[in-house]
Amino acid sequence: MNETAVDAPLRVHDVSAYYNGSVKAISAVSMAFAPRSVTALMGPSGCGKTTLLRCLNRIHEIAPGARVEGEVLLNGENVYGPSTSVIELRRRVGMVFQRPNPFPTLSILGNVTSGLSRGMSRAHRMEIAEQALDDAALWDEVKDKLHAPPTALSGGQQQRLCIARALAVEPEVLLMDEPTSSLDPISTLSIEELMTQLAERFAIVVVTHNMQQAARVSNVSAFMLADEHGVGRLVEMDETARIFTKPKDKRTEDYITGRFG
Amino acid sequence: MAATVRQSATSGNLRFRHAASTAGTLVTAACASIGAALLILILGYVALAGFQAVNWSFLTQLPAPVGEPGGGVANGIVGTLITVGIATLIAAPFGLLCGLFLALFGRGWFPETVRFLSDVLSGIPSIAIGLFAYVWLVAPVRHFSAISASAAFAMLMLPVILRTSEEAIRSVPRTVREGALALGLSEFSATMRIVVPAARPAIMTGLLLAIARVTGETAPLLFTAFGSPFWNLDPTQPMAQLPLQVFTYAISPYKSWQQQAWAGALLLILAVLVLNVTARLVLNPRRARR
Numbered sequence: 001m002n003e004t005a006v007d008a009p010l011r012v013h014d015v016s017a018y019y020n021g022s023v024k025a026i027s028a029v030s031m032a033f034a035p036r037s038v039t040a041l042m043g044p045s046g047c048g049k050t051t052l053l054r055c056l057n058r059i060h061e062i063a064p065g066a067r068v069e070g071e072v073l074l075n076g077e078n079v080y081g082p083s084t085s086v087i088e089l090r091r092r093v094g095m096v097f098q099r100p101n102p103f104p105t106l107s108i109l110g111n112v113t114s115g116l117s118r119g120m121s122r123a124h125r126m127e128i129a130e131q132a133l134d135d136a137a138l139w140d141e142v143k144d145k146l147h148a149p150p151t152a153l154s155g156g157q158q159q160r161l162c163i164a165r166a167l168a169v170e171p172e173v174l175l176m177d178e179p180t181s182s183l184d185p186i187s188t189l190s191i192e193e194l195m196t197q198l199a200e201r202f203a204i205v206v207v208t209h210n211m212q213q214a215a216r217v218s219n220v221s222a223f224m225l226a227d228e229h230g231v232g233r234l235v236e237m238d239e240t241a242r243i244f245t246k247p248k249d250k251r252t253e254d255y256i257t258g259r260f261g
Numbered sequence: 262m263a264a265t266v267r268q269s270a271t272s273g274n275l276r277f278r279h280a281a282s283t284a285g286t287l288v289t290a291a292c293a294s295i296g297a298a299l300l301i302l303i304l305g306y307v308a309l310a311g312f313q314a315v316n317w318s319f320l321t322q323l324p325a326p327v328g329e330p331g332g333g334v335a336n337g338i339v340g341t342l343i344t345v346g347i348a349t350l351i352a353a354p355f356g357l358l359c360g361l362f363l364a365l366f367g368r369g370w371f372p373e374t375v376r377f378l379s380d381v382l383s384g385i386p387s388i389a390i391g392l393f394a395y396v397w398l399v400a401p402v403r404h405f406s407a408i409s410a411s412a413a414f415a416m417l418m419l420p421v422i423l424r425t426s427e428e429a430i431r432s433v434p435r436t437v438r439e440g441a442l443a444l445g446l447s448e449f450s451a452t453m454r455i456v457v458p459a460a461r462p463a464i465m466t467g468l469l470l471a472i473a474r475v476t477g478e479t480a481p482l483l484f485t486a487f488g489s490p491f492w493n494l495d496p497t498q499p500m501a502q503l504p505l506q507v508f509t510y511a512i513s514p515y516k517s518w519q520q521q522a523w524a525g526a527l528l529l530i531l532a533v534l535v536l537n538v539t540a541r542l543v544l545n546p547r548r549a550r551r
Contacts, residue, residue: 059439087447089445094444106455
């Protein structure tokens with residue numbers, strides 16, 4: 001729940017992130033993500049929640065002029081340390097994006113196996129793909145069209161395909177950046193059910209500005225807010241039930257009662 | 262009273278706007294029609310004038326000796342295919358790699374300079390490019406060659422391929438590349454296995470447009486490939502070229518040659534038309550995928 005949680009697989013220590021060289025997006029954020037649970041990062045637009053998420057798998061830094069200060073510890077090891085392999089990190093910390101982003105030229109099957117090592121046997125790949133699609137609650141819908149392009153699927157199915165693609169590499173943590181914001185209510189529901197199931201296996205960090213979603217799916221919630229300079233800071237982090245019933249900070253209370261944001 | 266005046270002023274204004282709108286529509290539509298009509302006129306005239314001379318022997322035979330009827334432009338067709346083919350083999354990989362570089366590392370003084378020079382290159386008249394090929398590749402060996410024409414064509418194609426492939430790769434959504442990187446693919450794999458394939462239709466379109474751009478080019482051929490009345494498949498020697506044959510036949514005093522010039526022009530137009538239509542089809546994969 002807080003930074004001192006002992007068994008947290010992923011923790012953030014004093015992280016600040018910049019883009020375009022000097023524009024500060026988040027400042028001095030510290031938190032720990034509990035194992036086998038869903039942590040929601042919420043807050044109004046521009047509060048830095050997506051930036052924080054993108055620091056966790058070092059995808060923030062691919063933009064020109066973007067950089068990160070502080071430590072992100074994955075099982076105690078600083079992912080910004082000199083000996084960390086970014087590729088290895090991203091295999092251990094999977095990510096699902098705001099809009100479904102299947103690879104357009106690969107088949108449905110090709111998308112699921114795209115993160116697997118190329119040396120793997122065909123049978124083994126197939127086995128992993130079926131398991132991942134099954135875990136993403138998509139197997140029954142696509143088993144007859146594995147070689148069709150991903151554009152043959154609906155938006156919700158495409159998003160579950162992206163989840164399957166992330167699951168196939170067996171991540172230890174799954175990051176989700178507003179995974180349902182482009183989906184209809186039925187697809188949203190199926191993704192949320194999926195998150196609850198997957199949280200039995202590993203930690204999920206989900207960015208959302210939908211408070212109902214945070215309340216429905218998360219065990220722990222973190223509330224972030226931009227200060228007067230537009231720099232995102234962590235306001236409060238606690239069990240979701242407590243955040244939504246008796247928040248400690250006045251600003252959290254104002255936000256969840258709909259007074260701003 | 263004041264209200265009536267204001268109202269009549271607005272309705273006058275409105276009437277003026279409607280009139281201006283109608284006039285604007287008419288003028289632009291007229292210009293569009295003139296453009297389309299010119300194209301149809303040229304295509305129609307060339308088709309009518311050239312159609313009679315297009316027959317099997319025109320496509321399969323060598324040119325007849327001066328003044329004799331019959332004969333064909335088979336060597337010119339093959340020569341043009343060879344010359345353009347070699348030019349494509351030179352320009353395509355080079356242009357694609359340049360485009361990839363610009364799309365991935367497009368900031369800073371060096372890529373900006375490359376882009377600027379490429380734009381300048383695309384503006385250089387083809388006769389000047391031909392002159393360079395002449396000075397570098399023809400004069401030193403003291404004879405004309407198809408390969409020197411290919412080099413000139415490649416220089417003409419390069420900026421087209423470079424800019425279209427840069428645009429193609431840039432237009433792949435950022436999230437697709439991010440998705441690949443987030444899966445733990447290396448920069449190289451993400452680019453080669455995910456981003457470039459996604460850009461492939463647009464890259465192919467650019468390539469076909471570049472080919473279409475040079476297929477009808479004549480000026481650089483005058484002092485590079487030079488032309489030949491014989492069969493020659495050796496690219497280090499002078500080679501017959503369809504546009505050159507059109508040029509030679511058109512200014513000849515013989516009726517049958519003039520007709521063959523129209524037929525040759527028709528072939529060139531058809532070739533460029535087919536390339537352009539194919540380029541459009543390639544760009545629209547949804548149609549191709551049915």
